Amino acid sequence: MRICLSHSSLKLTVMIHDRELRSLLHKFGLKVTAARLRVLGVLVHSPVALSHRDILEKMGEQTTDKVTLYRTLHSFADCGLIHKVATKERSWRYALHNGDPDTIPHDGDHAHFICDICERIYCMPAVIPDQKQQVELKRGFSLRSEEYRLHGTCPQCH
Amino acid sequence: MRICLSHSSLKLTVMIHDRELRSLLHKFGLKVTAARLRVLGVLVHSPVALSHRDILEKMGEQTTDKVTLYRTLHSFADCGLIHKVATKERSWRYALHNGDPDTIPHDGDHAHFICDICERIYCMPAVIPDQKQQVELKRGFSLRSEEYRLHGTCPQCH
């Protein structure tokens, strides 16, 4: 499944209301609760992956307990509504799967481009060489998955 | 410079004594202290990258204060004696640059193989395609560095 929520378009952003959020939760088999609606509301309006702290701050008045937020994010990630990306600052970033034409869905082999400046994480199409044969043959390593990370500056930060 | 300390050969391992460790510290412009000799002793005998906790445990009787260990590892990394690798468990792994014929020094493009079971991190020779051209041409991203990670099971855990 591929839910398309464009972040670049303000018009679309404004259109995301309670009804849409509820149906999104339903689609992923989650109970609709006040906290989940608020968290999802924040994620839906962000073009970049957010940290736990970012989300708490963006919730402002409507804030929740920090534990609730961690658990909410876990549920979202477990059912595939959002994805988690590890950062070198030993914390996680969370983002909705999005339909940005410049990125691809978060499955299959692809690269993550992590901007040094704004820390946005982009999923990029990439030709990743298959190392399985090479590595296994050489020393009995068996490969489960590959991750290719690119670090640099994104177009917005130039 | 390339310091060759084979981990696969017990004979060589046994040969690493106080004298060698001291000269290694000297070569990297570090003062020789008891704590540094002990930490270096542990790192020199490990074929895989170790966490702060691993090192403390391996030091056993000869243990140091945890802060001292953090600072020691920082000094080692700053001068290039060891390298740090980030893990998704929000902690660092530290390893000496080594001359193991099956791995390559930690500079230039290569891959990290991270074992799912024992979490050892291996530096692997790898043919990493240069994505710079492709990515920059396509959309104005500029690349600073690339990291290629392989996840799976290592020979020891089969």
Next chain:
DNA sequence: TTATTGTTGCAACAAGGTTGCAAATTGTAT
């Protein structure tokens, strides 16, 4: 040998995250 400078150990702290549990809320079956 001494002066200078860098290193150690301790206590306290900070950020990110988890656990256990009682109270509140959701979805569902009636």
Next chain:
DNA sequence: ATACAATTTGCAACCTTGTTGCAACAATAA
């Protein structure tokens, strides 16, 4: 609409990784 079972929430306490400030101490250079 009501009641019930199963989840979800919020709180307090806790854990892990890592850092800071500071006084005492040790390594090197003169």
